[in-house]
Amino acid sequence: MVYKSPNKGMTVIVKTVTRLTLAFILIYGIYIGMTGGVSPGGGFTGGVILALAFVHIMLAFGKEAALRKLRANTLRMVMGPAAFIFLLGVATGRVPEEIGAICEMVIVGTGLFAIFIALVLASKSDRNSE
Amino acid sequence: MIEIHLVLIFMIAAAVIAVSVKDLLSSVVAIGAVGVGLAMAFLLLKAPDLAILQLVVEILSLIILVHATTRQDLPFSTSGRWLFNTISTLFFVVVFLMVAHKALKGIPIVGASLPGAVQPIMENVPAKEETGNLVATILMKTRAIDTLGEVAALFTAVVGVLAISRKIGRTGGGNGL
Amino acid sequence: MTAYILCFVLFSIGLFSVVRKRNIIKIIIGIGIMEYAVNLFLILIGYCKEGRVPILTEGQSIKNMVDPIPQAMVLVSIVLGLTLTLFLVAVAIRIYEKYGTFDITKINRLKG
Incomplete structure (x- = not known):
């Protein structure tokens, strides 16, 4: 099962395939988020795809590798200003639509990844105690 | 269909x-x-x-x-009022289906939404936008507050999950939850 | 009209799961099924026969286009459903840590 050894990660096949496809997943997420104005997609969808890319790293390489790439402080530093710009854009209506989509993407990606980290870390202790 | x-x-x-x-x-x-x-x-x-x-x-x-x-989970308790639970659940479902049947009379048939129902929205869209995704236009321009509420709900979920599943600062022995 | 009735049947299955089942994960699943049924019902109301996707392209009028307002509403609704599911799973994991079970008939006693 996937969660038997959460610190080690999965087999070498999964790690290699993840290393090859990760850039494409990130590019696809950014594309879906940026071109939401003229084609299907939107900021939220792109943000969820970005969050899924980091979840993918976490499942394949284990917890430490993903947390090394995206620290909690970085999450906090990125999420706050993005939310502020988004709020400003909604309140005034002056911020361009693309910047609003990028802000929404960043907020959603970091927020969902933070939830995932919280859930995985929360269940660590009771697995050790069993 | x-x-x-x-x-x-x-x-x-x-x-x-x-x-x-x-x-x-x-x-x-x-x-x-x-x-x-x-x-x-x-x-x-x-x-x-x-x-x-x-x-x-x-x-x-x-x-x-x-x-x-x-x-792992413990074996579930199978005792209890099986008949009463099932009958009351079926009662809820039947009440819902009756209300749905009443509501169904006021709804147009599938596929009968008026073509051109989007006309009022288009009057709010700037004239220079000849192409574009109308759903994204609604979400970003005419109903931007909805998107703000969506992001606020996401923030609430993040704060709630972090507060529920935190480990630091919790006194041991069952004060949690 | 049959599609509406099938939507109601799907909603009833979710309602049955929420009211009758004892496992918290089954209750979360039931809430998810109800949410899917409601989303699909709203989209079916805005559907227009032989309609087009609500994306404007060059040289096309907006006649014969699917209504985009229910789609925008349902997009918000899907997002709220996701946040609800994540929050409920967090609560379920906390309940499991405290009581050691997912059974709702065993967690309603005072403990500690």
Whole structure:
């Protein structure tokens, strides 16, 4: 099962395939988020795809590798200003639509990844105690 | 219209499996099937935005649910008033279906939404935008407060999950929760 | 009209799961099924026969287009459903840590 050894990660096949496809997943997420104005997609969808890319790293390489790439402080530093710009854009209506989509993407990606980290870390202790 | 009925029947079958099967992992996989069927139905009903979003959201919630189900559980208590519980549940379902049957008389038949119902929205859209995704236009321009509320709900969920599952500062011995 | 009835049947399955089942994960699954049924019902109301996707392209009028307002509403609704599911799973994991079970008939006693 996937969660038997959460610190080690999965087999070498999964790690290699993840290393090859990760850039494409990130590019696809950014594309879906940026071109939401003229084609299907939107900021939220792109943000969820970005969050899924980091979840993918976490499942394949284990917890430490993903947390090394995206620290909690970085999450906090990125999420706050993005939310502020988004709020400003909604309140005034002056911020361009693309910047609003990028802000929404960043907020959603970091927020969902933070939830995932919280859930995985929360269940660590009771697995050790069993 | 026959494709939508087929997809709906597939969704109902998967939902029955998800509700009735004993094993929790099988149940979670079955609800993944329901979500993918819903994405297919959105695609058939000409809503590609929703199809993409539903597929992606389904994958994320499937991962989270699988993570929640991979733990040992005690045997469930099978005692209790089985007959009473089932009958009261069926009563709830029957009441819902009666209300739905009453409501069904006021709804137009499937596919009878007025063509050109989007005309009032288009008057609010700036004239220079000749091309574009109307759903994104609604979400970003005319109903931007909705998007703000969506992001606020996401923030609330993040804060709630972090507060519920934190480890630091909790006094031991069962004061938590 | 048959599609509406099938939507109601799907909703009833979710309602049955929420009211009758004892496992918290089954209850979360039931809430998810109800949410899917409601989303699909709203999209079916806005559907227009032989309609087009609500994306404007060059040289096409907006006649014969699917209504985009239910789609925008349902997009918000799907997002709220995702956040609800994540929050409920967090609560379920906390309940499991405290009581050691997912059974709702065993967690309603005072403990500690």
